[in-house]
Amino acid sequence: MLKYDDVKHVDLVDLDPLVLDAAKNFRSLAALNQYSLYDSRVTVHPQDAVDFLASNRSPYHIIIVDFPDPTDQTISDLYTTEFYSLLKRxxxxxxxxxxxxxxxxxxPIVFWSIGKTIESAGFETLSYHTIIPSFGDWGFHIGTRRPISWRNKRVQVPCRTLPANLKKLFHFPHKILSKKTLAIVNSKKNSILHKIFKKENLYV
Known part of the structure; x- marks a missing residue:
């Protein structure tokens, strides 16, 4: 995000202060993130994302959510209607x-369930995927208050992980699309995304 000259301020929220310290002060890690935590536009908040959003009163034009995979109940509770409703504020x-x-x-069921849960909080969504180095084919959902289209959009800064033709991002093969009907809404009362994740990964 800091590649864009018109970005004036970034709030980075992470629960683990040790991770933040390593990202800033371990030379190899700092080099990987291009020393972004030394940028004067960045303010670091070592706290829980839910707590930060609950106390926040400033509207953001862009929010990037990068939670861990929903491997257990605690993380599954983050990917809920309640969280996305809080984010919407x-x-x-x-x-x-x-x-x-x-x-x-x-x-795929986890992927589509996250999208369906975002929609349950009143968002319009746009789903896409791309190849991420060391991760492989990875999926994302864009959420907005208004209908969204990617028509004629272009990336204006260098990016290693996006194709020249952005339309490819929004195409999913049939074997992935066919799982969309199995998607669920994950909520605090019915937080089962971690169970689906384990089943799809063949966890015991």
């Missing part, structure tokens, strides 16, 4: 947010 009327949503190839 912090999103400007013309704002956009994107959520990492696991691999549509390896965990």
């Amino acid at each position: 912090s999103l400007a009327d013309d704002g956009v947010f994107v959520c990492q949503s696991n691999s549509p190839e390896d965990t």
Whole structure:
């Protein structure tokens, strides 16, 4: 995001202060993130994302959600209608947010369930996937308050992981699309995304 000159401020929220310290002060890690935590536009908040959003009163034009995979109940509780409803309070009327949503190839039901859960909080969604180095084919959902289209959009800064033709991002093969009908809405009362994740990954 810092590649864009018109970005004035970034709030980075992460629960683990040790991770933040390593990202800033371990030379090899800092080099990987291009020393972004030294950028004067970045403010670091070592706290829980839910707590941060609950106390936030400033609308954001862009929110990027990069939670861990829903491997257990605690993380599954983050990918819920309640969380996305809380996030909505912090999103400007013309704002956009994107959520990492696991691999549509390896965990398609998890992928579509995250999208369906985002929609349950009143968002319009746009689903896409791309090849991420060291991760493989990875999926994301864009959420907005208004209908969204990617028509004629272009990436204006260098990016290693996006194709020249962005339309490819929004195409899913039939074997992935066919799993969309199995998607569920994940909520605090019915937090089962971790169970689906384990089943799709053949966890015991």
